[in-house]
Amino acid sequence: MLHERLEPIYDAVVDRNQGETEFHQAVREVLESLGPVLAKHPEYAEHKIIERICEPERQIVFRVPWEDDNGYVQINRGFRIEFNGALGPYKGGLRFHPSVYQGIVKFLGFEQVFKNALTGLPIGGGKGGADFDPKGRSEREIMRFCQSFMTEMYRHLGEHTDVPAGDIGVGGREIGYLFGQYKRLTNRYESGVLTGKNEAFGGAQIRTEATGYGTVFFVQDMLSVRGESLAGKTAVVSGSGNVAIYAMQKVHELGGTVVACSDSEGALYDEKGIDVELVKELKEVERTRLSEYTERRASGRFRQDRQVWEIPADVALPCATQNEITGKEAEQLVRNGCVAVAEGANMPTTPEGVRAFQSAGVAFGPGKAANAGGVATSALEMQQNASRDSWSREFSEQRLREIMSNVHDRCYRTAEEYGTPGDYVAGANIAGFLRVGDAMLALGLV
Numbered sequence: 001m002l003h004e005r006l007e008p009i010y011d012a013v014v015d016r017n018q019g020e021t022e023f024h025q026a027v028r029e030v031l032e033s034l035g036p037v038l039a040k041h042p043e044y045a046e047h048k049i050i051e052r053i054c055e056p057e058r059q060i061v062f063r064v065p066w067e068d069d070n071g072y073v074q075i076n077r078g079f080r081i082e083f084n085g086a087l088g089p090y091k092g093g094l095r096f097h098p099s100v101y102q103g104i105v106k107f108l109g110f111e112q113v114f115k116n117a118l119t120g121l122p123i124g125g126g127k128g129g130a131d132f133d134p135k136g137r138s139e140r141e142i143m144r145f146c147q148s149f150m151t152e153m154y155r156h157l158g159e160h161t162d163v164p165a166g167d168i169g170v171g172g173r174e175i176g177y178l179f180g181q182y183k184r185l186t187n188r189y190e191s192g193v194l195t196g197k198n199e200a201f202g203g204a205q206i207r208t209e210a211t212g213y214g215t216v217f218f219v220q221d222m223l224s225v226r227g228e229s230l231a232g233k234t235a236v237v238s239g240s241g242n243v244a245i246y247a248m249q250k251v252h253e254l255g256g257t258v259v260a261c262s263d264s265e266g267a268l269y270d271e272k273g274i275d276v277e278l279v280k281e282l283k284e285v286e287r288t289r290l291s292e293y294t295e296r297r298a299s300g301r302f303r304q305d306r307q308v309w310e311i312p313a314d315v316a317l318p319c320a321t322q323n324e325i326t327g328k329e330a331e332q333l334v335r336n337g338c339v340a341v342a343e344g345a346n347m348p349t350t351p352e353g354v355r356a357f358q359s360a361g362v363a364f365g366p367g368k369a370a371n372a373g374g375v376a377t378s379a380l381e382m383q384q385n386a387s388r389d390s391w392s393r394e395f396s397e398q399r400l401r402e403i404m405s406n407v408h409d410r411c412y413r414t415a416e417e418y419g420t421p422g423d424y425v426a427g428a429n430i431a432g433f434l435r436v437g438d439a440m441l442a443l444g445l446v
């Protein structure tokens with residue numbers, strides 16, 4: 001339910017951003033938490049902070065022309081939404097996927113503003129990408145696409161202005177090509193302009209692992225509040241990309257067993273526990289399909305028509321894409337005994353799904369909080385680049401662990417303070433909003 005003062009603000013967002021359904025969903029979820037904030041702090045309404053926070057500071061849309069291996073000209077559309085810079089340079093990943101359009105980039109950018117605020121680090125929020133499908137493209141085609149994308153993007157970036165990273169379809173390889181082109185165009189070795197770089201040229205240790213690890217740390221903290229732990233628990237994870245792989249690895253390190261994961265073709269079940277090294281080999285090195293797993297490990301079962309949510313487990317970690325758990329899947333997970341859910345992906349649970357989890361008493365960690373470890377480690381990469389320093393793996397993981405505990409505690413405490421104990425969705429939205437809102441008030445009407 002929306003507070004009566006927030007209803008017209010939401011209606012105006014829908015009206016001004018027609019057809020952008022994912023953006024509307026992300027805005028509504030935040031506004032639903034802000035009623036108690038307005039009651040306590042009328043100054044935000046007086047200065048129209050909520051209206052301002054829903055309007056991106058800058059939206060860049062551009063043509064990305066490139067040539068494929070057969071000599072044909074291809075055209076894609078590129079985006080960068082610089083959503084809110086009150087806390088620092090715009091920070092957020094780039095997504096290369098055919099589903100990308102303004103509404104997806106805006107929802108991701110909006111979420112990023114609150115997530116970045118929750119980390120306590122000095123970073124604003126932004127997001128970008130292109131409707132480019134990397135599947136089936138050769139190494140050279142990927143490189144040419146990245147170079148063309150950066151040839152327009154570079155003029156909007158800078159270590160103090162806007163600092164992209166990876167997301168779906170953009171990993172270490174793509175960041176390398178993007179950084180190479182930025183360097184060539186600007187004649188500057190400005191390491192801090194992109195994060196998620198290879199460790200050989202300024203990348204932070206454990207940046208690759210950070211989002212997945214951080215998501216599992218968040219589960220650990222939610223369980224610990226309830227006097228439980230991950231040891232001995234089973235988990236299902238959607239996706240088999242960057243976030244999913246390292247979430248699985250950390251669950252295993254902490255004594256749990258991941259029994260299922262997936263890709264866009266179907267779900268893989270392994271009663272003996274997923275062999276994460278094999279998934280890494282298939283997806284990161286050979287860049288092939290997850291279904292190949294069954295050729296190499298007899299206990300693996302792959303089904304095209306199956307979702308991981310059908311498989312009973314104590315913990316569910318959606319790490320693929322938006323709106324992958326609806327009310328129906330959430331109810332099934334609850335029936336099967338699931339006690340904790342943390343969103344490694346951005347907005348993977350629909351509002352009906354969130355309600356089903358919360359009303360069943362499942363510990364539910366929203367993406368803004370649970371997957372903040374990736375961007376937090378990106379901010380640590382920026383710190384290291386600025387001081388030409390490189391931290392050890394142990395120290396980097398310790399920093400990530402501390403940051404995730406702080407994010408958890410901030411959400412937990414804020415939810416209590418605003419009368420919704422145990423509601424991490426409200427806690428994350430309110431705590432993120434307060435930090436950005438206060439900075440916006442202090443910076444004046446800009």
Ligand code: NAP
Nearest residue numbers: 167168169211239240241242243263264320321345346374
């Ligand atoms: P990724 O490495 O490209 O992996 C994405 C995985 O999800 C792949 O297994 C992919 O399957 C699957 N997938 C993608 N779109 C899908 C769809 N429409 N239906 C079904 N499966 C789909 O991407 P990622 O970096 O792990 O990102 C995953 C999620 O985490 C996204 O929501 C992203 O915004 C969020 N996130 C990422 C980071 C980060 O640091 N990377 C940080 C915070 C949040 P295929 O292999 O078949 O394509």
